[in-house]
Amino acid sequence: MTVLLAILCIILLAIIVVQIGRVNELAAKIRGEEEIQLVANRRHGAFSLAFMILFLLASIISAWYYKDTMLWYGPHTAASEHGGSLDYMFNITLFFTGIVFVITQILLFYFAWKYRGEKGRKAVFMPHDNRLEVVWTAIPAVVMTFLVVGGLDAWNEVMADVGPDEEAIEVEATGFQFAWQLRYPGPDGLLGAKDFEQITATNPLGQDWTDKKNIDDFHPSELVLPVGKKVRVRITARDVLHNFYLPHFRVKMDAVPGMPTYFVFTPTITTEEYRQRLGALKADGTPKYPEWHEPVDPNDPESPKKYENFNYELACAELCGSGHYAMRRLVRIVSEGEYEAWLGQQQSYYMSTIRNTDADPWKDVLFDSEIKERAAEFNDRVTKALSSESAADKVLALEHVSYQPGSAELTALSRYQLDNLVTVMNNYPNMVIEIGGHTDNTGDAAANLQLSQERARKVYDYLAGKGVAGARLSAVGYGQTRPIDTNDTPEGREKNRRTEFRIVAQ
Numbered sequence: 140m141t142v143l144l145a146i147l148c149i150i151l152l153a154i155i156v157v158q159i160g161r162v163n164e165l166a167a168k169i170r171g172e173e174e175i176q177l178v179a180n181r182r183h184g185a186f187s188l189a190f191m192i193l194f195l196l197a198s199i200i201s202a203w204y205y206k207d208t209m210l211w212y213g214p215h216t217a218a219s220e221h222g223g224s225l226d227y228m229f230n231i232t233l234f235f236t237g238i239v240f241v242i243t244q245i246l247l248f249y250f251a252w253k254y255r256g257e258k259g260r261k262a263v264f265m266p267h268d269n270r271l272e273v274v275w276t277a278i279p280a281v282v283m284t285f286l287v288v289g290g291l292d293a294w295n296e297v298m299a300d301v302g303p304d305e306e307a308i309e310v311e312a313t314g315f316q317f318a319w320q321l322r323y324p325g326p327d328g329l330l331g332a333k334d335f336e337q338i339t340a341t342n343p344l345g346q347d348w349t350d351k352k353n354i355d356d357f358h359p360s361e362l363v364l365p366v367g368k369k370v371r372v373r374i375t376a377r378d379v380l381h382n383f384y385l386p387h388f389r390v391k392m393d394a395v396p397g398m399p400t401y402f403v404f405t406p407t408i409t410t411e412e413y414r415q416r417l418g419a420l421k422a423d424g425t426p427k428y429p430e431w432h433e434p435v436d437p438n439d440p441e442s443p444k445k446y447e448n449f450n451y452e453l454a455c456a457e458l459c460g461s462g463h464y465a466m467r468r469l470v471r472i473v474s475e476g477e478y479e480a481w482l483g484q485q486q487s488y489y490m491s492t493i494r495n496t497d498a499d500p501w502k503d504v505l506f507d508s509e510i511k512e513r514a515a516e517f518n519d520r521v522t523k524a525l526s527s528e529s530a531a532d533k534v535l536a537l538e539h540v541s542y543q544p545g546s547a548e549l550t551a552l553s554r555y556q557l558d559n560l561v562t563v564m565n566n567y568p569n570m571v572i573e574i575g576g577h578t579d580n581t582g583d584a585a586a587n588l589q590l591s592q593e594r595a596r597k598v599y600d601y602l603a604g605k606g607v608a609g610a611r612l613s614a615v616g617y618g619q620t621r622p623i624d625t626n627d628t629p630e631g632r633e634k635n636r637r638t639e640f641r642i643v644a645q
């Protein structure tokens with residue numbers, strides 16, 4: 140029914156249009172073609188003027204309405220040191236192009252009205268005018284020179300690299316489909332070497348683990364930087380072209396596969412300060428930017444306000460594929476103290492993921508940090524054992540002491556824990572210990588007993604060699620007689636093959 144009505148309406152409308160056309164034709168015949176044309180000209184001229192006024196008003200009102208969302212204006216002035224000069228370039232360019240825009244639009248529509256077709260009016264024939272040529276060449280040339288020189292000046296300031304004596308935090312951002320892999324240099328302040336051929340599932344950046352500078356590098360999930368410190372971002376890409384874009388800091392640089400680029404900038408406003416800026420109130424207590432005072436969840440007026448949830452962000456500004464949007468990362472600008480605290484919480488990628496795996500070239504080396512950490516942990520355990528009443532607590536495993544397979548030869552790394560034990564023996568001169576050797580149940584029981592005795596003896600000899608009195612030591616081999624786990628699984632057997640010591644007196 141509705142379809143039928145709609146078709147009927149369309150047919151009726153068509154008939155009306157045709158009839159109006161006929162009426163016009165008849166009127167033209169009565170009044171004459173020329174008269175009709177003149178009326179149309181006047182009408183079109185008036186429309187031009189009306190359009191000009193509406194169009195300019197719409198342009199100005201919308202620019203005013205949206206001004207606080209523009210990146211270089213209101214609450215969104217740059218949050219970096221160099222950003223101000225770019226904002227200035229935006230403003231100055233907008234100023235000149237704005238003037239030109241308004242004048243040309245006015246002239247365009249005004250002329251369409253003023254020089255509309257009239258009875259007896261003829262177009263002026265003007266083949267050439269030197270003065271006009273000079274004016275409309277010189278004015279743009281002067282303005283352009285001004286803009287280009289200013290732009291070059293800003294460019295040189297923005298793109299300057301870190302000087303040789305300047306201090307800067309260097310971080311790295313590698314774009315890939317579809318995320319940014321961030322890398323910080325760790326306590327040594329230096330980023331380790333990379334080689335794309337070493338990229339694997341567990342080594343996303345192809346870090347060369349034989350380069351010691353890589354050992355403390357860490358991969359955080361957000362970009363955290365201290366306010367007021369110069370930062371140099373090394374920008375690389377792993378697959379296609381990406382673009383490292385920090386809109387609030389006016390930082391934007393292509394990430395090109397095979398060609399590292401960089402950007403140096405100094406954040407000047409912490410995330411917290413920026414939030415306060417967005418949530419600012421006017422003198423009368425009403426919000427300066429009401430849109431930022433709306434709740435984050437429109438259905439829950441109690442949810443936090445938008446300005447409270449604001450975060451700087453890192454985006455990819457290159458359409459790099461279907462998951463492009465997923466490259467967003469949060470950026471946090473914090474005080475120096477908060478930054479140091481955050482650095483302290485970060486764990487080295489190598490230590491958490493690569494250490495002691497097949498990919499680790501330093502398997503037979505113990506790092507200073509590990510030596511210290513293990514010594515502290517060992518001392519802790521001994522202190523606890525000494526203060527405990529229970530006999531079971533007096534038995535401590537030497538889990539880092541190991542031997543060559545099937546022999547009593549200590550592995551190179553065993554000495555660190557044995558040295559810890561020597562220190563403990565020196566710190567507690569009354570302490571007497573029994574060293575116990577244990578094996579799993581594979582092989583011959585008598586041979587196992589023999590091996591465990593030799594192994595315990597080896598530890599005894601080591602301690603004695605370091606000056607611990609023989610009267611304070613004894614070595615016992617228990618073979619496979621005292622398992623602490625099942626001998627049916629490789630993991631259980633590994634636990635059963637162990638060296639421990641028992642505090643006999645203290």
Ligand SMILES: [Cu+2]
Nearest residue numbers: 381455459466
């Ligand atoms: Cu991308």
